Amino acid sequence: MHGNRRAELRLGFDEQPTEERIQLALTRMLWLLAGYLAVAIAIAIILSHRLSRPIQRLQAVSRAISSGDYTRALNVNTGIRELHELAVDLEAMRHELVGVNDRLQAKIKEKEISEVRREELQKQLRHRQRLETVGTLASGIAHEINNVLVPIILFTDTALQDLSPSAAPRANLERVLAAARRAKDVVKKILTFSRELDEAKLALIDLREVVAEALHLFSVLAPPTIEIRTEIDESLPFVRADATLAAHLLMNLFTNAYQAMEGAKGMLMIGLRYQEHADESGILQPRVEFWVRDTGRGMDAATVERIFEPFFTTRSVGQGTGLGLSVVHGIVESFGASIAVESKIGVGTTFRIFFPAVARLEVTGDLTASVV
Amino acid sequence: MQRILVVDDEPDVRDAVKYVLDRAGYSVRTAESAMDALAELARNPADLVITDIIMPQINGVEAIEAIRKAFPAVRIIAISGGGNFGVTEYQPTAITTTAYLASAEKAGAHLVLTKPFESVELIRSVEQVLGIGHA
Numbered sequence: 489m490h491g492n493r494r495a496e497l498r499l500g501f502d503e504q505p506t507e508e509r510i511q512l513a514l515t516r517m518l519w520l521l522a523g524y525l526a527v528a529i530a531i532a533i534i535l536s537h538r539l540s541r542p543i544q545r546l547q548a549v550s551r552a553i554s555s556g557d558y559t560r561a562l563n564v565n566t567g568i569r570e571l572h573e574l575a576v577d578l579e580a581m582r583h584e585l586v587g588v589n590d591r592l593q594a595k596i597k598e599k600e601i602s603e604v605r606r607e608e609l610q611k612q613l614r615h616r617q618r619l620e621t622v623g624t625l626a627s628g629i630a631h632e633i634n635n636v637l638v639p640i641i642l643f644t645d646t647a648l649q650d651l652s653p654s655a656a657p658r659a660n661l662e663r664v665l666a667a668a669r670r671a672k673d674v675v676k677k678i679l680t681f682s683r684e685l686d687e688a689k690l691a692l693i694d695l696r697e698v699v700a701e702a703l704h705l706f707s708v709l710a711p712p713t714i715e716i717r718t719e720i721d722e723s724l725p726f727v728r729a730d731a732t733l734a735a736h737l738l739m740n741l742f743t744n745a746y747q748a749m750e751g752a753k754g755m756l757m758i759g760l761r762y763q764e765h766a767d768e769s770g771i772l773q774p775r776v777e778f779w780v781r782d783t784g785r786g787m788d789a790a791t792v793e794r795i796f797e798p799f800f801t802t803r804s805v806g807q808g809t810g811l812g813l814s815v816v817h818g819i820v821e822s823f824g825a826s827i828a829v830e831s832k833i834g835v836g837t838t839f840r841i842f843f844p845a846v847a848r849l850e851v852t853g854d855l856t857a858s859v860v
Numbered sequence: 861m862q863r864i865l866v867v868d869d870e871p872d873v874r875d876a877v878k879y880v881l882d883r884a885g886y887s888v889r890t891a892e893s894a895m896d897a898l899a900e901l902a903r904n905p906a907d908l909v910i911t912d913i914i915m916p917q918i919n920g921v922e923a924i925e926a927i928r929k930a931f932p933a934v935r936i937i938a939i940s941g942g943g944n945f946g947v948t949e950y951q952p953t954a955i956t957t958t959a960y961l962a963s964a965e966k967a968g969a970h971l972v973l974t975k976p977f978e979s980v981e982l983i984r985s986v987e988q989v990l991g992i993g994h995a
Contacts, residue, residue, distance in 0.1 A: 631914065634941025637976035639876035645979050646880055672976055675941075 542571050546578060558586045605770050612768075630675045637675075640668045690823070692726040692846055693734065695760055695776055702738035703758065710746055710756070719759040725845035727776050729823045737819045740812045741780045741839055748784025748837060757781040765826075765842045774845040781838040787831040795829060862990055863904070866890045867897040867911040867923065868939075873975075877910060880979045881986065894923035901931055908990055913940035913964055921967045928968035935989045938964035941975035 545562070552560050562579040644665045651658050699720065707716060745756050758780050765775040787795070796817035816839075820827045824844055831837040864886045868874045874890045881888045889904070891897040895918060897909065909927055913920035924936055964972055970989045973981070986992075 631941050634975040635870045635873055638870075638941075639872040641976045642876035642880050642979050642982070646883060649979070668976070 538568060539571070542568070542575060546575060549582065550578070553582060553585060558582060558589050602770075609768065633671060633675050637668055637672055641665065641672070644668065689730050690728050691730070693729055693731050694724070695727055695729075695734070695778060695843065696720055696724060698731055698734045699738060699758065699760060699778070702735050702742065706739065706742045706746075710742075713753045714746060714749060715755045717755060717757045719757070719761070721761045724760060724762055724776055725774065727823070727825075727843035728846055729825075729843060733819050733822070737816055737841075738778075738780075740816050744812055744816075744839075745780055745782035745784060745837070748782050748786075750785065754783045762845065763842070767826075775842040776845050777840055777842055779838055779840045781836060783836040786833040786835050786837055788833055792829050792831050796827075861885070861887045862908065862992075863887045863889070863906040864908045864910060864986070865897060865900060865906040867892075867894065867909060867915075867920075869893060869912065869915045873912070877982065880982055884983050884986070886986070894918035894920070894926070897923060898926060898930065901927065901934070905931070906934060908935045908937065908986065910937045910939060910986075911969075913938055921963050924964055924967040924969050936969045936971075937985055937989055938969040938972045939975055939977075940964070940972075 542565075549560050549562050552558075562575055562582055644661050648658065648661050648665065651661070699718075703716065703718070710716070742756065749756075759778070761777050763775050763777045764772040765777065767773045795813050797814060817827060820841055826842045828840045828842075829837065830840075864881055866874050866877045866881070866888060867890070868877070869892055871892070874892070878888045878890055889900060889906070891900050893915060894911070897911065900906075901909070911920045911923055911927075915923075918926075920938060920940070924938065927934055927936060971985055973985050977985075
């Protein structure tokens with residue numbers, strides 16, 4: 489096999505550079521791919537962010553709305569037109585909801601208020617009706633008693649005329665006559681008060697003057713153990729009232745306060761101020777409020793309820809007719825004013841009278857000008 | 861002797877007024893309603909009528925108007941003690957004695973007198989209206 493020469497041709501090439509180039513191309517491709525991927529991911533992230541942020545925001549707000557919170561505004565800033573439009577629509581809806589909700593809340597509140605108001609009015613009405621009944625009864629009784637007193641007085645006083653000064657029944661008959669005269673005075677009180685109302689001349693008056701006058705009179709009568717304080721506004725509107733009756737009214741309230749303090753140490757506070765006060769239909773009206781507060785023994789709710797009834801009295805027999813505050817009530821009504829009482833046992837009582845205000849005090853000459 | 865007619869639906873008031881005026885020397889008759897009074901006046905004239913205001917059926921004010929019309933020479937005194945005359949509900953301004961007495965005066969009463977009164981007041985009022993004594 490030696491002779492056989494075998495020729496051996498070896499063909500070959502260096503594959504290294506090629507491989508290197510392939511490697512390079514591969515690497516490049518991979519880099520390129522990685523680059524593309526990175527960009528794609530970045531774009532995806534950015535895109536999803538731009539998409540999901542406003543969506544999340546929408547979701548949060550819609551959740552808040554569904555749980556009853558309508559106050560969060562939908563501030564979605566997005567370049568995506570569809571999303572933007574959706575957000576605008578949702579915001580409009582939220583606005584509408586807020587409006588509806590507010591209106592509903594207001595309606596509910598209104599209803600609650602009117603319910604309370606109605607109860608209050610009904611109570612006032614019942615109270616008034618009772619006063620009216622008692623008032624009607626009182627004046628009917630007054631008439632009857634006056635008729636009964638006619639024969640008692642006439643027969644007794646003529647009998648006395650017939651008796652000699654030393655006759656035995658004289659003293660007794662004189663007592664009958666005295667008692668009949670006292671009964672006459674009590675009845676007269678009821679009717680005199682009505683006559684005063686009947687003859688009331690309503691004019692524009694400055695309550696400060698009436699208060700000053702009544703206070704002056706009262707300070708003479710009141711014992712020094714009672715301290716009097718005043719809180720009177722500088723400028724007040726006029727009220728339409730009868731000055732004499734108004735003074736009568738104040739004196740009755742002062743006397744009542746003084747008696748509530750049982751002559752002991754105490755404080756009588758008096759005030760006048762301008763105020764807006766709800767009338768019977770709940771509408772605020774310009775009023776001049778007169779208030780008088782004592783540090784007396786106070787009253788329980790049952791007493792306060794009946795305080796304006798004629799002949800209702802907590803004082804013992806002979807110490808009061810029980811007419812004072814019913815007179816106050818009658819006068820207040822005749823002025824178209826209203827009265828309120830607050831009282832607490834052991835603390836004291838406050839009476840407030842709300843006079844309809846007519847015109848500012850600054851008005852000179854023509855009083856019809858500048859109605860408050 | 862001056863003749864007086866006392867008109868009141870209350871017998872005690874009628875009797876007491878009659879008693880006092882009888883003693884004072886007047887000739888006194890009584891009537892218990894305005895209708896009675898008008899009939900009585902038609903039968904026997906009187907110089908003075910003393911009438912209550914608040915009476916059933918025809919009230920005193922209407923009675924005064926009727927008397928003034930039919931018997932213009934008769935003098936009239938109205939008496940009243942107040943009450944709920946024609947008032948169905950409580951009106952502080954409508955229950956006053958003076959309101960009735962004022963309407964009595966308007967109707968033609970020469971004098972008005974509030975119940976109750978004493979005998980001296982009654983006699984003085986009668987004298988005044990009849991023009992006796994101090995005219």
